[in-house]
Amino acid sequence: MKTIDERQQVMLENKIQKYFISTAPYIDQGICPTKNLLATSLDKWSLFCILNLGYFKVLRFNQLKKNIDGISSRMLAVTLQRLENHDIVARKVFSSVPPKVEYSLTSFGFELANKIIDLSNWFMDNSKALQ
Amino acid sequence: MKTIDERQQVMLENKIQKYFISTAPYIDQGICPTKNLLATSLDKWSLFCILNLGYFKVLRFNQLKKNIDGISSRMLAVTLQRLENHDIVARKVFSSVPPKVEYSLTSFGFELANKIIDLSNWFMDNSKALQ
DNA sequence: CGGTATCCGTTGCGATACTG
DNA sequence: CAGTATCGCAACGGATACCG
Numbered sequence: 001m002k003t004i005d006e007r008q009q010v011m012l013e014n015k016i017q018k019y020f021i022s023t024a025p026y027i028d029q030g031i032c033p034t035k036n037l038l039a040t041s042l043d044k045w046s047l048f049c050i051l052n053l054g055y056f057k058v059l060r061f062n063q064l065k066k067n068i069d070g071i072s073s074r075m076l077a078v079t080l081q082r083l084e085n086h087d088i089v090a091r092k093v094f095s096s097v098p099p100k101v102e103y104s105l106t107s108f109g110f111e112l113a114n115k116i117i118d119l120s121n122w123f124m125d126n127s128k129a130l131q
Numbered sequence: 132m133k134t135i136d137e138r139q140q141v142m143l144e145n146k147i148q149k150y151f152i153s154t155a156p157y158i159d160q161g162i163c164p165t166k167n168l169l170a171t172s173l174d175k176w177s178l179f180c181i182l183n184l185g186y187f188k189v190l191r192f193n194q195l196k197k198n199i200d201g202i203s204s205r206m207l208a209v210t211l212q213r214l215e216n217h218d219i220v221a222r223k224v225f226s227s228v229p230p231k232v233e234y235s236l237t238s239f240g241f242e243l244a245n246k247i248i249d250l251s252n253w254f255m256d257n258s259k260a261l262q
Numbered sequence: 263c264g265g266t267a268t269c270c271g272t273t274g275c276g277a278t279a280c281t282g
Numbered sequence: 283c284a285g286t287a288t289c290g291c292a293a294c295g296g297a298t299a300c301c302g
Contacts, residue, residue, distance in 0.1 A: 003238075004238060004241050008241075009188070011245075012185050012186075012241070012244060012245055012248065013185070013186055015245070015248045015249065015252060016182050016185055016186045016244075016248055017186075018252055019182070019248055019251050019252055019255065020182075022252070022255045022256075023255065032175070033254070033255060034175060034178050034179070034251065035175045037251075037254045037255075037258055038173055038178065038247075038250070038251060038254065039173065039174055039175055039178075042169055042170065042173055043170055044163070044165060044166045044170055047165050047169065047170075048165070051147050051150070051151075054143050054144070054147055055143075055144055055147045055148075057140070060283080060284085061283070061284050061285070062283065062284075065284095070276095072275075072276055072277075073284080073285065073286085074275075074276075074277090074285090074286080074287095075274095075275065075276080076285090077284080077285060077286080078275090085260055086258065086260045087258070087259050087260055093284095097282090097283090098283045098284080099282085099283055099284055099285085100283075100284090101283080101284060101285090107134070107135060108257065108258070108259075110135050110139075110143070111257075113143060113147075114142075114143055114146070115250055115253065117143065117146045117147055117150055118146065119169070119246055119250065120150050120165065120168075120169060121146060121149060121150055121153070122246065123164070123168045123169065124150065124153045124154065124164060124168075125153075126239065126242075127168055127217065127218070127239070128218050128239075129216055129217045129218055191263080191264085192263070192264050192265075193263070193264075196264095201296095203295075203296055203297075204264080204265065204266085205265090205266080205267095205295075205296075205297090206294095206295065206296080207265095208264080208265060208266080209295090224264095228263090228302095229263040229264080230263050230264055230265085230302085231263075231264090232263080232264060232265090
């Protein structure tokens with residue numbers, strides 16, 4: 001059991017202060033960045049999409065659907081659209097018949113994938129409660 | 132726009148592989164660690180609880196309720212219980228009348244708070260889409 | 263003070279069917 | 283192939299009332 005010293009505590013307080021200062025203008029407009037950025041980018045299906053695209057680099061719609069066990073067309077479409085709107089995923093359409101659409105991570109999405117997987121692995125290594 | 136070189140890609144692939152290997156046993160039991168750890172620890176109310184406890188160190192139930200704008204008793208209770216079950220928050224009961232209960236972060240919760248706030252601040256600094 | 267119990271509207275999301 | 287449209291169930295979560 002590590003102890004939390006005063007210096008660590010002050011560092012955390014400063015970071016939290018920074019967060020509340022930078023989010024305040026959005027809160028005033030009724031927009032919750034916490035919810036819009038974290039919660040919606042880190043839900044279950046988003047995570048699987050990001051990890052799949054992080055691993056395979058480029059995937060088509062039905063390849064993603066096969067890889068992500070249990071996802072419906074609707075949720076995959078909704079999730080990918082949201083990730084595209086957040087500039088996490090890039091969508092490339094080839095105008096051919098039958099249609100072909102390729103999904104991949106943006107550079108922002110690639111950075112995000114790294115941060116998320118680090119957090120996830122830390123969780124798996126350190127959490128005592130997995131249920 | 133940074134480019135993603137081959138070395139970075141391979142590093143990410145390895146991390147993702149590690150994640151899928153370490154989660155596989157749970158998946159087989161029908162438990163989804165991704166959902167149970169990330170999604171439930173990082174929802175909107177959990178975040179506010181963690182950040183408040185990170186900032187003020189120790190808070191009582193109704194102090195938390197005042198600080199977290201809009202939360203109901205029910206959701207605060209549910210959220211705190213879940214965080215306690217995940218060993219993120221510690222609950223200390225003083226058997227007195229009227230009752231007094233103090234909440235604080237565990238050392239695991241403190242580490243988590245740091246990781247979450249770093250991710251949140253990175254989001255605020257780098258994301259183009261806040262809605 | 264620190265919750266729990268209940269009700270109930272809203273949202274999420276899976277299944278199915280359909281389309282350019 | 284890559285989605286959209288519609289439906290309907292189930293879970294989430296807010297409001298209110300109540301309790302040790």
